[in-house]
Amino acid sequence: MDTIRIKDKTFAVSIKEEDILKEVERVADAINRDLTGKNPLFLCVLNGSFMFASDLMKRISIPCEISFVKLASYQGVSSTGVIKEVIGLNEDISGRTVVIVEDIVDTGLTMQRLLETLGTRNPAEIHIATLLVKPDKLQVELDIEYAAMQIPNDFIVGYGLDYDGFGRNYKDIYTLV
Numbered sequence: 001m002d003t004i005r006i007k008d009k010t011f012a013v014s015i016k017e018e019d020i021l022k023e024v025e026r027v028a029d030a031i032n033r034d035l036t037g038k039n040p041l042f043l044c045v046l047n048g049s050f051m052f053a054s055d056l057m058k059r060i061s062i063p064c065e066i067s068f069v070k071l072a073s074y075q076g077v078s079s080t081g082v083i084k085e086v087i088g089l090n091e092d093i094s095g096r097t098v099v100i101v102e103d104i105v106d107t108g109l110t111m112q113r114l115l116e117t118l119g120t121r122n123p124a125e126i127h128i129a130t131l132l133v134k135p136d137k138l139q140v141e142l143d144i145e146y147a148a149m150q151i152p153n154d155f156i157v158g159y160g161l162d163y164d165g166f167g168r169n170y171k172d173i174y175t176l177v
Contacts (some may be wrong), residue, residue, distance in 0.1 A: 002030070004157075004174055006166045011157055013175035015149070020131070020159060020173065021055060023148035027129055028059030030146055031099065035127075038097040039063050042129075044087065046070040047168065048103030051160035052131040052148075056101060067091050071110055094122040099146075103160050104132040106153070108140040115142075131159070132173075 003012045031040075042060075044053040048069050057066060069089050098118060106113050111128065118126055129146035154175040157167035165171045167174070 001170075001172075002091040003177070004167070004170065006150070006163045009163060010177040011163075011167070012177050014154075014156065014173050014175040015151075015159075015173040017159070017171040020148070023053065024055045024131075025059055027146045027148050029058055031056075031127075031129065032061050033058075033072045035097060035099070035147075036062055039065070040097040040127075041091060041093060042066045042101050043118075044100045045103070045110075046164065049101050049131070051102055053101045056129065057087075065091075069114070071114060089118075089121075090126045092121075093118065095124050097125050098123045099127045102128065102130040104134070104156075105130045105142065105144060105147075106134040106137045107140045108142050112140045112141055114169050117147060132156075136174050151173075 001013065004039060032095065042053070042057065042064055044050065047070065053066070067102055069087060100111070102111065105128070105155045115126060127146065128142065128144045130144060133144055133147045133150050134153050135150055155163070156164050158170035158173045158174050159174070160168050162168045
């Protein structure tokens with residue numbers, strides 16, 4: 001499908017699944033190389049990162065664990081700027097290597113809040129792995145070591161990303177027309 005319609009909006013395909021998976025493989029290779037011997041805890045941010053997390057974890061070959069946290073800062077097509085922690089982390093991360101797995105970093109405010117929250121739990125180190133980064137929209141400085149792709153400041157859906165809860169199920173990424 002070259003275009004899809006979700007609610008009142010039309011989206012056109014912008015990143016095909018095969019291109020996404022090539023970049024996921026590259027990120028996984030880098031994590032496997034860099035974190036060998038560290039038994040990282042992959043902390044996946046729901047709901048958006050579930051497809052990226054799944055494909056990434058299939059390619060991680062080092063011993064590791066996975067857990068999930070749910071944060072929300074979006075409403076419709078724009079960030080509310082208010083971060084709500086819905087489901088918290090139950091694992092003890094003290095002294096652990098943590099890899100945050102995120103779908104997209106745009107303003108960086110959600111990630112900054114998550115880093116601050118996790119930092120109070122004394123992890124040995126925290127790394128960021130994200131499918132997408134919008135460098136032109138970043139409002140805070142972040143050390144994003146594992147970014148699959150940089151994209152322009154467009155609204156997108158698919159591959160886990162949504163518009164008002166819809167569109168996460170598409171295997172490709174679509175940009176708002």
